[in-house]
Amino acid sequence: MAARAGTSQATLSAYERGLKSPSLKVASRILAATGHELTLRTYVDxxxxxxxxxxxxxxxxxxxxxxxxxxxxxxxxxxxxxxxxxxxxxxxxxxxxxxxxxxxxxxxxxxxxxxxxxxxxxxxxxxxxxxxxxxxxxxxxxxxxxxxEAPRDDALRFMGGTSWVAASARIGSTSRLPPPPTASSPTPPHPPRRSRFDPRPPPP
Known part of the structure; x- marks a missing residue:
């Protein structure tokens, strides 16, 4: 985790034991290395x-x-x-x-x-x-x-690969399906299966 957070194991250990306090930027990196994010909490009066x-x-x-x-x-x-x-x-x-x-x-x-x-x-x-x-x-x-009284928003703003966010969620990763085959690149047919009793010589 220290390597993913861009710090040393000794420094991370010092943070864990309360011997040192990370800066806000370093704390954000450490949290990001664990899949979390430093954020603000809403207080309701x-x-x-x-x-x-x-x-x-x-x-x-x-x-x-x-x-x-x-x-x-x-x-x-x-x-x-x-x-x-x-x-x-x-x-x-x-x-x-x-x-x-x-x-x-x-x-x-x-x-x-x-x-x-x-x-x-x-x-x-x-x-x-x-x-x-x-x-x-x-x-x-x-x-x-x-x-x-929500503001107007534009879905097309996010079509260019921009990483968009919600109030309490972020995109971690996105896995996409491979493109389907097209007429210009048809799926190659499976070769015919040969029987063990097929008298023909095997193909070269």
Whole structure:
């Protein structure tokens, strides 16, 4: 790993034992040698809200992403407090169950529960279908609007071999199929198989 990171084994060992601290550039190279990337983490600020007739609820200042497979986890939490079905297990891979779980989490959940299981993109997808009191929907409105005011993008910009990136993913490598045979380069036919009893002499 030291060779891949462009440093010496002794220096890498010193980093591991806490005897030396790498620069940001060197730390990035070491992480790249392990197939990782030094990146920034989004911090979400939460505000507790109170409205007549409903329990206190927490509201984020922005949405966030939950990577697969956690965004499709099956979670066990409080019983269904909204529809009173007694259900307490929610498979987030199922759209209807995800709607029910998001309703429970937004109306009754704690910030550390919401940030673990509610994915911003999936939330936007079901937002209009959620059964939420008006004060809750209004309070979450700015975060939802900020997430859906996406910039325009151009897919053709990335057709020239440019390495494109997403917020939390990079292309590691790309393996391409060989080109299919064309009429100008037909696949050579297989030579006929000879039987062990074929009396003809073998070909030169």
């Amino acid at each position: 939460w505000t507790e809200h109170r409205a007549p007739g409903i329990d206190d609820f927490s509201v984020p200042d922005r949405l966030w992403a939950v990577a697969p497979p956690m965004c499709f986890a099956t979670i066990t939490m409080m019983p269904d407090l909204i529809r009173g079905s007694g259900r307490d297990e929610w498979n987030l891979l199922d759209r209807a169950a995800r709607i029910g779980a998001y309703e429970q989490l937004i109306r009754c959940g704690l910030p550390h529960q919401m940030i673990r299981w509610i994915d911003g993109g999936l939330l936007v997808d079901v937002w209009d279908e959620l059964d939420l009191p008006d004060p809750v929907r209004t309070a979450w409105g700015p975060a939802i609007r900020a997430a859906t």
